Amino acid sequence: MTPDLQDMNQIDREKRRFSDYVLEGSGDKGIALITALLLFILFDAPLWLHSNLFLLDWVLPKRQPLLDPTLLGLNTTGISSGAVFSTLIKVVQIFAGGYTTDLVLLTTFICGSLGIFKLISTRSPSAKIAATTLFLYNPFVFDRLYVGQLSLLVGYSLLPLSFVYLKSITDKRGWLRFGVVWSIMILASPHYFWIVGIVVLVFMIASIKRGEVIVGTLKAGVFVAASMVYQLITVLISGANGVVTSANLSAYRTSGSTWYGALGNLIGLYGFWRRGPKLARDIIVGWPLILVCILSIAALGISVIFAKRKSIDDGRPNHVNVPNYRFEKILLLSSLFAIVLALGSQGPSKPLFDTLFRYVPTFGAMREAQKFDVIWAVTLAYFFGIGVDTLLLRYEGKHRFKVAIAIIAVALPFAYEPVEPFALNGQIASSNFPSDWSSAYNIVSKGSGYSLCLPWHLYEEFKFSGGRVIANPCANYFGPNTISSQDAELPGLLTTNTTYYYAYLNYLITKSNYFANFGETLNSLGIQFVILFKTADFKNYSWLNHQSDMKLVFDGPTIEIYKNLDFQTSRPVVKEPVTVSSWGSLISMEQTQRLANTVTVTSRFESGPITPPKSPTNPQVVGRAKVRIDPYGSISVSSSSNGYVEVPLPWIRGWTYQNNEVLPSASGQIYLYVHAGISYITFKPKHLSLIGDAISLITFAFGVLYLVADRPFRKRQTISSEIPQPN
Structure with a gap:
């Protein structure tokens, strides 16, 4: 071979090594994105190309200020939990319009798929696809999709990625990557301060002798605390637990089944307190057998992980590439602790949960204890993927067996949760606001006072939503100068708003039979109009027609508007x-x-x-x-x-x-x-809140921009170290 040809071959090898580095993991990323897209289409297909999706706790704002006043501590409902997230949704809505919900869901599926693919170190893409399917298609996700807790699901989709960065906390700037992801999760839903906090606590205890781990974790904690300052200040203003009282623990308690109890529900990712949708277990008689199959494969994955060291010592090949053996133990211990806490104020966790609830600020956000079960959801998907990979490797060289195992592994999550595809089997659907609401808005928008929304329910069943119960959309459609119920109508809970004002309104509505001049009472509250939706019980408000100072000024197919004749500016x-x-x-x-x-x-x-x-x-x-x-x-x-x-x-x-x-x-x-x-x-407290907002914004922006700016530098540095230098 001539020297020139040898030089060309050397250059070609160097180029291939350069390409291999640049494309490292790109195959996984491509498969992860395709998996996310297919799973999203399977769920969202009936909803696509339709403008609005109304869910129980998800109604897109139509006429709300871009900047949420609760960012300044002006919050009449307690802890400001989703002010930043709601503001971001309004920004997205400017560009995406009615497709904002679809965009949020697509982001959730993509983040969840990428996170699982990155978290699980297996050779087989089929194992990662199966794990991703289980992570995104399960009873927990189904319940949260039905009620519209999309902010919680956004944080859920980032949970695997947060574990990836927690494992690499000792890497250069690893603590910052973990801190940024954890902050984003808290921004979406404050519950993840406690959810991820459990894993962090176990992680620190298990690594107590490793100083670099403790330092990295503490640095991440300081970053997260700084990015949470705006919420912490609001807690100080509103009180430790805001609207949450001990009655919430009973109202939002994790539900148990007749045969398996609350613990069995949590293991199967059930246990949501609210009744309503048709669940998979209501359709499939043998669902426990499917769960046993999933748990058995996950148990196989666990056994492989804990046999890792022994297999290496015996000289046997280690089929599963797990870079951090200690992390799997941490994940299992965190899941065990999370399931105990997910029982809430019942069972063995009652003393601990009640103590945290009463004395620890912000823990009241975890009134619905079943949310802790998300840690088990990640753990189950993780070991399920490793178990599938182990089965595939045991049949190396037997192509038909491998194909059959891969198909069964991907099919098991669908068999366990067959109701989630196709918009929860048609249990949710897109819809639009009625046309007569626009005419009603033109009337109330010309007023200078407030508008009272009736019937007095926080959740209401509307014809335009397909007869489904959704959050009262009055404020979202008619603007911020509306007053609607904050009463969840749960046993023992008068209202989710602790102000005297809303408690008085709750009392007032129950005494309607005493009124003859209701407009006078409304005038003392600054109310100029009454908006009455023609829903199931609207006829219970016929007493409005008998008030001497109230006048019906609009009567549409789905809505009525009454004007207060006693109103004074x-x-x-x-x-x-x-x-x-x-x-x-x-x-x-x-x-x-x-x-x-x-x-x-x-x-x-x-x-x-x-x-x-x-x-x-x-x-x-x-x-x-x-x-x-x-x-x-x-x-x-x-x-x-x-x-x-x-x-x-x-x-x-x-x-x-x-x-x-x-x-x-x-x-x-x-x-x-x-x-x-x-x-x-x-x-x-406005100025204090502004300072907190500024600290949080600067901290978070610095972390994100630093990582973005540092990534190309680290990439070039690593590539240059990979390419062999000429002698």
């Missing part, structure tokens, strides 16, 4: 407020038409006997005041004289006037003593 300024014993006294005042020009206060924010208040109910009105409310933390009151005035806005802790905290009126609104002229009421 200005607020009365009184010399002294009226003290009432309870909300029952407010009902009594409405009956005697003495509520219009009154400011009421009470020390008991609760229902009571409907009796007149002891103090005079005809306070001296000394003037009128105009109120302008900025949803981002400031109120101006322009008063003609000194006196007490009530601002039509739910009171939450933090509103101040002249550095003094304002108090709630009897109806749960802001009330204060103002001077003639313009007075400004400010939300004191």
